[in-house]
Amino acid sequence: MTPPDTLQADYARDGYVILRGLFNAAEIARIGAAIDRVHEEGVRHGRSFRHGNLFYNIAPDPSGTPLVRMAQWISYHQPVLNAVRLDPRLLDLLEPLLGRDLKQIINQIHWKAPGALGDFAWHQDARFRLPAEAYRNLATSYVQTGLAIDPHTPQSGCMKFIRASHLKGDLALDTEAEVLGRSMSDAVLGAAGLSPDDLVEVILEPGDLALWSPYLVHGSGANRSDHKRRLYINGYVRAEDCDRGEWAFRDGKPVPFGPEPALVHYEALRERGEPHYL
Numbered sequence: 258m259t260p261p262d263t264l265q266a267d268y269a270r271d272g273y274v275i276l277r278g279l280f281n282a283a284e285i286a287r288i289g290a291a292i293d294r295v296h297e298e299g300v301r302h303g304r305s306f307r308h309g310n311l312f313y314n315i316a317p318d319p320s321g322t323p324l325v326r327m328a329q330w331i332s333y334h335q336p337v338l339n340a341v342r343l344d345p346r347l348l349d350l351l352e353p354l355l356g357r358d359l360k361q362i363i364n365q366i367h368w369k370a371p372g373a374l375g376d377f378a379w380h381q382d383a384r385f386r387l388p389a390e391a392y393r394n395l396a397t398s399y400v401q402t403g404l405a406i407d408p409h410t411p412q413s414g415c416m417k418f419i420r421a422s423h424l425k426g427d428l429a430l431d432t433e434a435e436v437l438g439r440s441m442s443d444a445v446l447g448a449a450g451l452s453p454d455d456l457v458e459v460i461l462e463p464g465d466l467a468l469w470s471p472y473l474v475h476g477s478g479a480n481r482s483d484h485k486r487r488l489y490i491n492g493y494v495r496a497e498d499c500d501r502g503e504w505a506f507r508d509g510k511p512v513p514f515g516p517e518p519a520l521v522h523y524e525a526l527r528e529r530g531e532p533h534y535l
């Protein structure tokens with residue numbers, strides 16, 4: 258796929274770009290089925306579970322089905338999802354922004370069940386790129402991608418971006434509380450000198466992909482639709498600017514996982530890499 262001519266300029270100006278129809282309906286059906294298998298595993302676990310970098314964030318529900326909210330690094334054991342993160346179409350989009358030697362810091366699925374809470378408060382992803390000393394030139398070395406598996410609409414809890422907010426750099430937005438499970442508040446925007454007038458609803462069809470900057474202020478609401486909302490997120494970094502992460506592309510060629518997982522976010526990977534419940 259040839260990236261649009263305006264990709265770099267649009268990304269630099271707005272802090273995000275949306276690509277329509279990057280994956281076709283048959284591909285999305287296959288990817289969605291693999292994501293549903295991960296969900297079933299999560300339900301069987303019943304509570305949060307970790308095996309190395311692989312992590313399922315699950316809210317137990319003794320009276321019903323456990324709520325699977327998020328899973329990280331599922332590509333270790335789901336080949337269909339692994340193929341997405343290494344897809345050449347992603348490289349085509351990332352190369353003009355980051356180059357051909359890329360590591361990956363995020364490999365994550367977010368689910369929002371119909372009617373379930375699942376808000377993400379206003380935040381910049383930069384706050385999660387820790388330890389900070391492992392990341393250099395974050396503003397220009399890191400890009401987050403989100404692939405829609407279901408329709409993302411205001412009704413289904415789509416993301417909301419504050420256009421051009423990345424230009425303000427690190428805003429230290431209310432970093433005390435959790436992001437997942439807290440709703441977006443206009444007061445947080447106001448305190449950071451941002452205006453709700455710059456709010457963009459990120460409306461996506463299945464197969465559309467959003468790219469956004471680690472400093473772009475964004476969040477998302479609850480799913481009030483009658484269908485589930487699945488988002489597959491992969492985050493890439495220019496390899497020379499990061500000491501963490503799994504390799505994704507070396508000189509533009511996809512890099513399969515090695516025999517040992519790489520240190521990404523889970524600090525106790527080497528001491529407590531075995532499967533365990535939390």
Ligand SMILES: O=C(O)CCC(=O)C(=O)O
Nearest residue numbers: 367377415416476477488
């Ligand atoms: O899944 C969502 O709606 C929110 C995603 C998000 O804010 C993030 O990954 O930083």
